[in-house]
Amino acid sequence: MTPIVRHVKVKSDASPYDGNLIYWSSRMGKHLEATKRVATLLKKQKGKCTHCGMYFRESDVLEIDHITPKRLGGRDEYKNLQILYRHCHDEKTTEDGLVVKYT
Numbered sequence: 001m002t003p004i005v006r007h008v009k010v011k012s013d014a015s016p017y018d019g020n021l022i023y024w025s026s027r028m029g030k031h032l033e034a035t036k037r038v039a040t041l042l043k044k045q046k047g048k049c050t051h052c053g054m055y056f057r058e059s060d061v062l063e064i065d066h067i068t069p070k071r072l073g074g075r076d077e078y079k080n081l082q083i084l085y086r087h088c089h090d091e092k093t094t095e096d097g098l099v100v101k102y103t
């Protein structure tokens with residue numbers, strides 16, 4: 001019996017963000033739609049967190065954020081989505097006064 005692999009292991013040779021969108025996407029996206037979304041957003045952001053401007057690295061935990069929270073009328077579309085570090089997302093979420101996370 002083959003165990004189901006839920007966590008894609010971080011490869012030690014995956015350096016700071018190197019444009020390997022498939023690699024990043026496979027770490028974040030559980031579904032094809034999510035994977036596509038992550039790849040598109042990472043490309044758009046050139047591998048940087050839009051909150052602090054730092055490049056994502058292999059050990060970082062990333063999350064998808066609604067720039068304008070859905071609660072405030074934000075749409076579920078690319079121009080309203082961004083990828084942030086988890087800690088940046090937490091900060092922004094606090095700033096938004098919002099507890100719900102989009103993952």
Ligand SMILES: [Zn+2]
Pocket residue numbers: 049050051052053054084085088
């Ligand atoms: Zn950040």
